[in-house]
Amino acid sequence: MSTPAPVDTHGLTGLVRRTLLPGGLRVVTEQMAGVRSASIGVWVNVGSADEDDVLHGCSHFLEHLLFKGTARRSALDISVALDEVGGEFNAFTAKELTCFHARVLDDDLPLAVDVLGDMLTGSLIESVDVEAERDVILDEIAMHDDDPDDVVHDLFAELAWGAGTALGRGIAGTEESISALTRDQVERFYRTHYRPATTVVAVAGNVEHDAVVELVARAFEGYGPGGEEAPVSRLHTGADVAVRGGLATVERPFEQVNLVLGAEGLRRDHPDRFALGALTTALGGGTSSRLFQEVRERRGLAYSVYSFSSHHADSGLVGIGLGCLPQRLDASLEVVREELAKVVEGGLTEEELRRGRGQLRGGLVLGLEDSGSRMSRLGKSELVHEAYLPVEEVLTRIETVTTEDVARVARDVLSNPEILAVVGPAAR
Missing domain, CATH: 3.30.830.10 (Metalloenzyme, LuxS/M16 peptidase-like)
Incomplete structure (x- = not known):
């Protein structure tokens, strides 16, 4: 031992x-x-x-x-x-x-x-x-x-x-x-x-x-085969899993149309993942976010709108999700695409980035008050990252994200081929 x-x-x-x-x-x-x-x-x-x-x-x-x-x-x-x-x-x-x-x-x-x-x-x-x-x-x-x-x-x-x-x-x-x-x-x-x-x-x-x-x-005595074995990990192999663009609709008898609009994102070990986190948070991570303010507060097109990123060993996705009435689908899509284009062209303002960084920091630190959250952080760090990144180091990486970093990541990620999934009544 x-x-x-x-x-x-x-x-x-x-x-x-x-x-x-x-x-x-x-x-x-x-x-x-x-x-x-x-x-x-x-x-x-x-x-x-x-x-x-x-x-x-x-x-x-x-x-x-x-x-x-x-x-x-x-x-x-x-x-x-x-x-x-x-x-x-x-x-x-x-x-x-x-x-x-x-x-x-x-x-x-x-x-x-x-x-x-x-x-x-x-x-x-x-x-x-x-x-x-x-x-x-x-x-x-x-x-x-x-x-x-x-x-x-x-x-x-x-x-x-x-x-x-x-x-x-x-x-x-x-x-x-x-x-x-x-x-x-x-x-x-x-x-x-x-x-x-x-x-x-x-x-x-x-x-x-x-x-x-x-x-x-x-x-765990007697667990699995005996003998010393090296841990098996899905760390990045060097060959990215290809992400394709495309459009698909599924007609379902729901009251709302639900959609996800996105593109290829970043692997879980990519050094720009902190900048992408700040970007997605500022775009659609709360009620002060750009998309929430534009889609819901100013135009009343949808009840909920949010952004997300998912990271895997050899691939990742970034996306915007929303639900709206069928007659508002086209207008909602138009506004979301316009806002994404603005971010690709001009990045975030310093104020937007400050709010995004603050949300990331606050969410991380508040989660530390719960033993379950700390346990999850430990388990994932060991299993999928094979290294424990101290919280102070994570906070430093979040805090040092600049508007230039976000603008570069926005151009790299949001310019990838569009993926659009739509589900609902008479979806298009």
């Missing part, structure tokens, strides 16, 4: 420490003063981007099944264990990772570690549970298809990367792919991807690192 090494011991964060266990399982903790909670996340480097057409939705299916029981606990036992101590317990699947997480009183952390370790190392994945959960996931897919915001973002990703590609496919799968998945396929996926070297256990709160390491070592 490697000696825990402090990563950051001052300023806005507590003591961050890291241990690499035999076999490659990584344990990272952050000790927070003045709290009585502890948050734990088990982060696994597998998601929908690791699937092919046959296994589409398998990561999400497996996430559900790991709650269904082990040799030591039934599904009810797993639920009761955290409920009876007032804990919060859940999981989620993304395109490039899966996370199982819990938040408990500090005294109950040993229980949370033991339950999560049992789930990750000893799930039975029984045929009866596969069949029962299949129907649950099909219901979830149907619910997803009834949400216009979910539908338009899936369409946007499909347009950007292509249907059937790793990033272009939806996370939950389709009715056809989920109906066809077998118990053996899911179990094989579990054994292949859930391994020590692909897993990070992150804990933040009123915790002591060495004690956490001992708890994790016991709870």
